[in-house]
Amino acid sequence: MTRHVVASVVDIKPGEKKLVTVKGREVGVFNVGGEFFALANRCPHAGGPMCDGQISSLVAPGKVGEYKLTRKDEFVRCPWHGWEFDIRTGQSWCDPEDFKVRQFKIAVEPGEALVKGPYIAEKFDVAVEENYVVIDM
Amino acid sequence: MKVPHGAIDCDIHPAVPATSALLPYLDDYWRDQFINRHIDKSPFTLMSYPPNSPLSCRPDWRPAKGLPGSDFDALRRDALDAFGTKYAICNVLHGAVALFNEDMAAALCAAVNDWTVKELLDRDPRLRASILIPYQNPELAVKEIERVAPDQRFVQITMLVMGDTLLGNRRYWPIYKACEKYGLPIGVHAGSLFRTAPTYSGWPSYQVEDYVSNGAAFENMLVSFIAEGVFQQYQKLKMICVESGITWLPTLLWRINKEWRGVRAEVPWLDRAPAEVVRDNVRFTLQPVDAPSSDPDKFLRTVEHIGTDKVFLFSTDYPHWHFDGGEVLPDGLPEATLKKLLTDNALETYPRLNGGGTIGQVPGTQNNGEKIR
Numbered sequence: 001m002t003r004h005v006v007a008s009v010v011d012i013k014p015g016e017k018k019l020v021t022v023k024g025r026e027v028g029v030f031n032v033g034g035e036f037f038a039l040a041n042r043c044p045h046a047g048g049p050m051c052d053g054q055i056s057s058l059v060a061p062g063k064v065g066e067y068k069l070t071r072k073d074e075f076v077r078c079p080w081h082g083w084e085f086d087i088r089t090g091q092s093w094c095d096p097e098d099f100k101v102r103q104f105k106i107a108v109e110p111g112e113a114l115v116k117g118p119y120i121a122e123k124f125d126v127a128v129e130e131n132y133v134v135i136d137m
Numbered sequence: 138m139k140v141p142h143g144a145i146d147c148d149i150h151p152a153v154p155a156t157s158a159l160l161p162y163l164d165d166y167w168r169d170q171f172i173n174r175h176i177d178k179s180p181f182t183l184m185s186y187p188p189n190s191p192l193s194c195r196p197d198w199r200p201a202k203g204l205p206g207s208d209f210d211a212l213r214r215d216a217l218d219a220f221g222t223k224y225a226i227c228n229v230l231h232g233a234v235a236l237f238n239e240d241m242a243a244a245l246c247a248a249v250n251d252w253t254v255k256e257l258l259d260r261d262p263r264l265r266a267s268i269l270i271p272y273q274n275p276e277l278a279v280k281e282i283e284r285v286a287p288d289q290r291f292v293q294i295t296m297l298v299m300g301d302t303l304l305g306n307r308r309y310w311p312i313y314k315a316c317e318k319y320g321l322p323i324g325v326h327a328g329s330l331f332r333t334a335p336t337y338s339g340w341p342s343y344q345v346e347d348y349v350s351n352g353a354a355f356e357n358m359l360v361s362f363i364a365e366g367v368f369q370q371y372q373k374l375k376m377i378c379v380e381s382g383i384t385w386l387p388t389l390l391w392r393i394n395k396e397w398r399g400v401r402a403e404v405p406w407l408d409r410a411p412a413e414v415v416r417d418n419v420r421f422t423l424q425p426v427d428a429p430s431s432d433p434d435k436f437l438r439t440v441e442h443i444g445t446d447k448v449f450l451f452s453t454d455y456p457h458w459h460f461d462g463g464e465v466l467p468d469g470l471p472e473a474t475l476k477k478l479l480t481d482n483a484l485e486t487y488p489r490l491n492g493g494g495t496i497g498q499v500p501g502t503q504n505n506g507e508k509i510r
Contacts, residue, residue, distance in 0.1 A: 059401075059402040059405040060405065061405050061406055061407075061408035062405060062406060063369075063370075063406060064365070064366035064369055064370050064406045065307075065406075066405075066406070067405060068405070081395075081398065081399045082398070082399030082400060083398045083399060084398075084401075084402075092398070094397065094398040094401065094410070095398065095410075
């Protein structure tokens, strides 16, 4: 496993996402309320580009005629068929056992720790005073 | 193949011989109205089953005179004795459900139900029946259900698959609430009121189009029940597609499961895959079998695609013409499936059908009977 610096924390604001490439793989980096998650940019259903999907909330099941929006911005909808995936777990809401987007280990590290290495950050100049999003792959 | 003795036939069609036969079952006001306005001369037959159409009556079951299914002795002989039936559920189809005059509809439905008790149920202990309801007006429909529900021989209610509104609509929910309360499944039968076109592109030209279009109508109605959340609201409720055909179901289940994953936020109460809801809450009568009789594997593959054999209910659809002689069952059904289809599924679907069925000797064979329960 190698640690790859993929973004500065300030680049991806809460509720936003960024497509990055790590070792030739496209990865969606999502900021959910300050927490970062990394999902493969490939829907497990038909291979759609997950990271192009809309970030959405969960319409929770309830009584008929009742509508309740929960877990704000914690889901992403695949742009091809609209299936909803939990950004935190990668699981399909409708079919969690059979469909799960591949997740990668992700962390936020201070520049101070990163400059000690080892890490790969070809596109970044890591500054000691900032925080960075780091993917293990 | 032939049906072993002791099966439960979930769809037969006795007919009220003439509207005049209902006069004793109407109150003074309506009897006076029917006679003075010559309404008793109107046949009140639904256009779905033109009496002289070959589909409406098997040739050897056609009475010398009168409507198909209107001769009680013939019905007992051809629909009950011939198949060794334990119970048969009478679906008396009647034009009362198509009337715009809601009070007249309610009076006629009540008369048909009371006629059913006296002329059918009281005359043969093997008979059970559906309640005819004036669902033009759900409030009056609920009243009729409450009036006749104490008679446990009424085991379901009848509605038609094509009408003014898709049947999942909330306007009908008071009816479904009453059905759940009294342990009455909803029997949705093929047929139309024919004041809206039976296809989504208007009026067809021929009866064959009317009849075949029922399959698509059942798909629409079933999706309506699922999307509107009827079975989320009334979880114990069962809905039975009667005379619907079966082989269209797998493709519908695949499609509705797939689309639900994409657009379920619109119907958030639908909290599990639609196909699971169908397997739990929806049932299908056997006849007409819309699969090739020469190739049993094709029917079995349909069962496999549906994912369960608990949804099938045996029926002859007497006197409608779907098969000849006694060959009412598809060939090649596994024994376990056969047992469920003939009795177990019906007993699970209709809470009011108490007691077990026994599977006996196949008519005309030497085989010894086998206990089914």
